Amino acid sequence: xxxxxxxxxxxxxxxxxxxxxxxxxxxxxxxxxxxxxxxxxxxxxxxxxxxxxxxxxxxxxxxxxxxxxxxxxxxxxxxxxxxxxxxxxxxxxxxxxxxxxxxxxxxxxxxxxxxxxxxxxxxxxxxxxxxxxxxxxxxxxxxxxxxxxxxxxxxxxxxxxxxxxxxxxxxxxxxxxxxxxxxxxxxxxxxxxxxxxxxxxxxxxxxxxxxxxxxxxxxxxxxxxxxxxxxxxxxxxxxxxxxxxxxxxxxxxxxxxxxxxxxxxxxxxxxxxxxxxxxxxxxxxxxxxxxx
Amino acid sequence: xxxxxxxxxxxxxxxxxxxxxxxxxxxxxxxxxxxxxxxxxxxxxxxxxxxxxxxxxxxxxxxxxxxxxxxxxxxxxxxxxxxxxxxxxxxxxxxxxxxxxxxxxxxxxxxxxxxxxxxxxxxxxxxxxxxxxxxxxxxxxxxxxxxxxxxxxxxxxxxxxxxxxxxxxxxxxxxxxxxxxxxxxxxxxxxxxxxxxxxxxxxxxxxxxxxxxxxxxxxxxxxxxxxxxxxxxxxxxxxxxxxxxxxxxxxxxxxxxxxxxxxxxxxxxxxxxxxxxxxxxxxxxxxxxxxx
Numbered sequence: 001x002x003x004x005x006x007x008x009x010x011x012x013x014x015x016x017x018x019x020x021x022x023x024x025x026x027x028x029x030x031x032x033x034x035x036x037x038x039x040x041x042x043x044x045x046x047x048x049x050x051x052x053x054x055x056x057x058x059x060x061x062x063x064x065x066x067x068x069x070x071x072x073x074x075x076x077x078x079x080x081x082x083x084x085x086x087x088x089x090x091x092x093x094x095x096x097x098x099x100x101x102x103x104x105x106x107x108x109x110x111x112x113x114x115x116x117x118x119x120x121x122x123x124x125x126x127x128x129x130x131x132x133x134x135x136x137x138x139x140x141x142x143x144x145x146x147x148x149x150x151x152x153x154x155x156x157x158x159x160x161x162x163x164x165x166x167x168x169x170x171x172x173x174x175x176x177x178x179x180x181x182x183x184x185x186x187x188x189x190x191x192x193x194x195x196x197x198x199x200x201x202x203x204x205x206x207x208x209x210x211x212x213x214x215x216x217x218x219x220x221x222x223x224x225x226x227x228x229x230x231x232x233x234x235x236x237x238x239x240x241x242x243x244x245x246x247x248x249x250x251x252x253x254x255x256x257x258x259x260x261x262x263x264x265x266x267x268x269x270x271x272x273x274x275x276x277x278x279x280x281x282x283x284x285x286x287x288x289x290x291x292x
Numbered sequence: 293x294x295x296x297x298x299x300x301x302x303x304x305x306x307x308x309x310x311x312x313x314x315x316x317x318x319x320x321x322x323x324x325x326x327x328x329x330x331x332x333x334x335x336x337x338x339x340x341x342x343x344x345x346x347x348x349x350x351x352x353x354x355x356x357x358x359x360x361x362x363x364x365x366x367x368x369x370x371x372x373x374x375x376x377x378x379x380x381x382x383x384x385x386x387x388x389x390x391x392x393x394x395x396x397x398x399x400x401x402x403x404x405x406x407x408x409x410x411x412x413x414x415x416x417x418x419x420x421x422x423x424x425x426x427x428x429x430x431x432x433x434x435x436x437x438x439x440x441x442x443x444x445x446x447x448x449x450x451x452x453x454x455x456x457x458x459x460x461x462x463x464x465x466x467x468x469x470x471x472x473x474x475x476x477x478x479x480x481x482x483x484x485x486x487x488x489x490x491x492x493x494x495x496x497x498x499x500x501x502x503x504x505x506x507x508x509x510x511x512x513x514x515x516x517x518x519x520x521x522x523x524x525x526x527x528x529x530x531x532x533x534x535x536x537x538x539x540x541x542x543x544x545x546x547x548x549x550x551x552x553x554x555x556x557x558x559x560x561x562x563x564x565x566x567x568x569x570x571x572x573x574x575x576x577x578x579x580x581x582x583x584x
Contacts, residue, residue: 239478
C-alpha cells in the first residue's frame with residue numbers, strides 16, 4: 001500500500017515534469033499580476049502619486065469595423081493572425097530550402113558558386129528588410145516582362161506573394177550562414193574518415209555529417225524562425241493585412257492605441273512562444289543530444 | 293520557482309511596509325507659489341504652457357500637398373495647415389515649431405503631449421473625440437477616386453472585384469469598404485506609396501479625401517494623365533486636434549478660426565493654396581461654422 005502510494009507520487013512527479021509547460025502561462029499571469037499590483041498600484045500610484053490618465057476600453061474590439069458587412073475588429077484580428085501564421089510558415093519553408101542550397105554553394109569546391117552565394121548573403125544580410133520589401137514590390141516592376149506583370153496585376157493576393165518573396169530571401173541569407181557554420185563545426189577528419197571507409201560524398205554527408213550538424217544548427221534556427229515571425233509585421237507596408245496591419249486599422253479607426261498594441265503584443269508573444277516551444281520539443285524528442 | 297516566489301513575496305512585503313509607512317503622513321498640499329509643475333501637469337492649461345514656453349508646437353503632415361509638405365523653394369514645411377498654425381501662433385504672440393506627423397502616430401503624439409495642436413488633415417470623428425478634442429471644422433472635404441485618364445472607372449460602383457489603393461491609419465480605407473464591400477483595398481504607409489502603386493498599375497484606383505488627390509495630381513510630372521471621378525462617398529470635416537478636456541485652449545482656437553473667416557485671412561490662405569491660379573484648384577463650396 002505504502003509502496004503503491006510512493007509509486008503514484010513518482011509517476012505524478014514525472015507527469016508534472018513532462019507537462020510543466022502547461023504552467024508557463026500561469027507564471028506569466030503571476031508576473032503580470034505582480035507588476036500590476038506591486039509596481040503599479042502600490043509603488044507608482046500610492047508612493048509616487050503617478051497614475052495613468054487613460055481609461056482602457058477593450059469592448060472596442062467588438063464594435064464593427066465595416067458597418068456594411070458587419071465585420072468586427074475581432075474578425076479583422078482573426079484574419080490578421082491567420083495571415084501572419086500563413087506568411088511565416090510559407091516563408092520559413094522557402095527560406096530553409098533556399099538557405100540549405102546557399103550553404104551548399106558556400107561549401108562547394110566550385111569557386112563561382114561560392115562567390116555567388118557569398119555576395120548574395122552579404123548583400124541581403126546587410127541591407128534593411130523594409131528597403132528589400134519595397135524593392136521587390138515597387139522596384140522589380142520595370143525589370144520584368146510586360147506580359148508577366150499585367151498577368152500578375154490581375155491576380156488577387158499579389159501583395160502576399162511579394163511579402164513571401166521578400167521575407168524568405170531575407171531570412172535565407174541568415175539561415176545559410178547558420179547551416180554552413182553547423183556543417184563546418186564538424187571536424188573535417190570525420191568526412192575524411194567516412195570517405196576512407198568507402199562512403200560516397202553524399203552518403204557521408206547524409207549519414208555522418210548532417211545528423212550532427214543539424215543538432216548544432218537547431219537552436220539558432222529557432223531564433224531565425226522567431227525573427228521571421230516578428231519581421232512579418234513589416235509586410236504591412238505593401239498592404240498585406242496581417243496582425244500588425246489589423247492593429248493599425250483598429251487604432252486608425254478608434255484612436256485606441258493602448259488597447260490595439262497591448263492585444264497585438266500578447267498575440268505575437270503567444271505565437272513566438274508556441275513556435276519556440278514546438279521547435280524545442282522537436283529538438284528534444286527527435287534530435288536528442290545524448291545520442292552522440 | 294520556489295526561490296522566485298520567495299523573492300517575490302519578500303519584495304511584496306517590503307513594498308507594502310514602505311507604502312504603509314508612507315500612507316499615514318500625506319505631504320501637505322502645495323500652496324500655489326511652489327514649483328509644483330511636475331506633480332500635476334494636467335491642471336496646467338495648454339495656453340499657459342505655450343506662453344511660458346514661448347513656442348507653439350504644431351503637428352502637421354509633411355507629404356500632403358497642399359496642406360503640409362516640404363516646399364521646393366522654401367526647403368521647409370509649408371501649406372494650408374502650416375499657415376493656419378502660423379496665424380494661431382501669431383495671435384498668441386509666440387513662435388511656432390512644426391513637427392511632422394503621420395496619420396498613424398498623430399493622435400498618440402497629441403495625447404503624449406509632444407504637440408499642442410494637430411493640423412494634419414484629420415477628419416473629426418466621434419470615435420477619435422474620445423481621446424482628444426477637436427476644434428470646429430476648419431476645412432470641409434469628401435472622398436473621391438483618382439484614376440488614370442483613360443480608365444473606365446467612373447464611380448465607386450465600378451470598383452467591384454478590383455483593387456483600390458489607400459492609406460493606413462486614415463478613415464479612407466474604412467469608407468471605401470463601407471461604400472463598396474466587394475473591392476479589395478490595399479493600404480499603404482503613405483500617399484506617395486499609394487500613388488506609386490497606382491502609377492505601376494498595381495491598383496486600378498486610389499482613394500482618399502479629394503483635396504489630397506488634387507494635391508497628388510498637381511505634384512505629378514504630368515497632371516493631365518490623371519482624373520478625379522465619382523461623387524463624394526464620405527464627408528470629411530477636418531478639425532484641428534487639441535488635448536482632451538482643455539476648454540480654454542479649445543475656445544481660443546475656435547474663436548481664432550472664426551476671426552480668421554470674418555477678417556478674410558482664411559480665404560486668403562485658401563486662395564494661396566487651393567485658389568484658381570494654383571495647380572490644386574478646388575472651388576470653395578462651404579462655410580465655416582460661425583457663432584454669433
